[in-house]
Amino acid sequence: MKILQIVGGKTPSWYENGNGNPNSTLDGSQIESDWVDLDADLYYWTKALRPVQWYPGHIAKTEKELKEQLKLMDVVIEIRDARIPMSTSHPQMDSWLGNKKRILVLNREDMISTADRNAWATYFARQGTKVVFSNGQLGMGTMKLGRLAKVLAADVNVKRRAKGLLSRPVRAGIVGYPNVGKSSLINRLLKRRMCPAAPRPGVTRVLKWVRFGSDLELLDSPGIIPMRISDQRAAIKLAICDDIGERSYDVADVAAILVQILTRIPSVGKHCVYPLTESALS
Numbered sequence: 532m533k534i535l536q537i538v539g540g541k542t543p544s545w546y547e548n549g550n551g552n553p554n555s556t557l558d559g560s561q562i563e564s565d566w567v568d569l570d571a572d573l574y575y576w577t578k579a580l581r582p583v584q585w586y587p588g589h590i591a592k593t594e595k596e597l598k599e600q601l602k603l604m605d606v607v608i609e610i611r612d613a614r615i616p617m618s619t620s621h622p623q624m625d626s627w628l629g630n631k632k633r634i635l636v637l638n639r640e641d642m643i644s645t646a647d648r649n650a651w652a653t654y655f656a657r658q659g660t661k662v663v664f665s666n667g668q669l670g671m672g673t674m675k676l677g678r679l680a681k682v683l684a685a686d687v688n689v690k691r692r693a694k695g696l697l698s699r700p701v702r703a704g705i706v707g708y709p710n711v712g713k714s715s716l717i718n719r720l721l722k723r724r725m726c727p728a729a730p731r732p733g734v735t736r737v738l739k740w741v742r743f744g745s746d747l748e749l750l751d752s753p754g755i756i757p758m759r760i761s762d763q764r765a766a767i768k769l770a771i772c773d774d775i776g777e778r779s780y781d782v783a784d785v786a787a788i789l790v791q792i793l794t795r796i797p798s799v800g801k802h803c804v805y806p807l808t809e810s811a812l813s
């Protein structure tokens with residue numbers, strides 16, 4: 532059996548309070564500093580591992596096509612994983628979209644706490660970006676998304692009518708990393724299973740147009756990911772959240788890092804994780 536071992540890293544301050552039981556004596560700045568330390572440790576741990584890279588053929592093939600199609604969109608809906616919104620932000624998205632109208636969606640809202648949701652909403656609001664939170668499994672947020680896309684792109688038909696042209700449906704492109712829930716959100720909005728969705732990355736392989744009512748067209752696209760992931764901390768987070776193909780990483784290495792991360796979370800902590808891992812390994 533492979534032994535999972537990650538060494539090094541700083542003990543978070545909540546273990547220095549006595550019995551290792553996280554308690555409420557820590558202030559916000561201490562917790563934030565613990566997270567900064569964790570990120571530094573994550574960098575150190577990932578350096579020892581084989582780099583995680585995943586760029587399957589279907590992504591390479593459709594990325595070019597998607598870039599062309601994006602030029603035709605009235606609005607682009609970018610879906611990210613609410614658990615890791617920074618690691619599911621494509622580094623080239625800004626240059627592809629230019630000043631095109633854009634909606635940022637953090638999907639899988641059911642998988643984060645209310646405190647994290649509020650913290651991300653505040654973070655993006657400070658940057659002038661309003662985010663929509665959604666649940667692609669149950670459909671929360673989808674109607675709002677459809678409405679917002681139509682409102683944002685309403686000027687398209689105002690301009691067309693001014694030129695004497697007939698109105699046409701608003702075109703919205705749905706883009707994002709693999710497995711973040713793009714197809715599920717479309718299916719929920721349409722209340723029909725029009726796009727293939729499954730709990731693994733890389734299910735959607737071709738671009739697909741679907742119609743929502745008479746005034747909105749949606750483009751479902753395969754999950755896109757950079758050819759090279761330069762930040763391996765982000766790559767490991769993608770692996771932990773199953774947003775990247777399983778063949779691109781060693782499951783035991785990623786599991787070992789996940790255990791280390793869990794021990795740093797006050798509400799989980801060493802006292803919960805270590806008995807579990809010891810019994811699993813014996």
Ligand SMILES: Nc1nc2c(ncn2[C@@H]2O[C@H](COP(=O)(O)OP(=O)(O)OP(=O)(O)O)[C@@H](O)[C@H]2O)c(=O)[nH]1
Pocket residue numbers: 638639640641642665666667668669707708709710711712713714715716727728729730731732733734735736752753754755
């Ligand atoms: N818990 C939870 N699961 C979700 C949510 N949205 C989608 N899922 C699940 O996540 C899995 C992936 O969803 P998809 O819609 O296939 O993701 P995708 O972004 O289209 O994936 P690719 O085909 O890789 O591009 C499915 O099993 C969904 O049921 C959500 O908000 N919460």
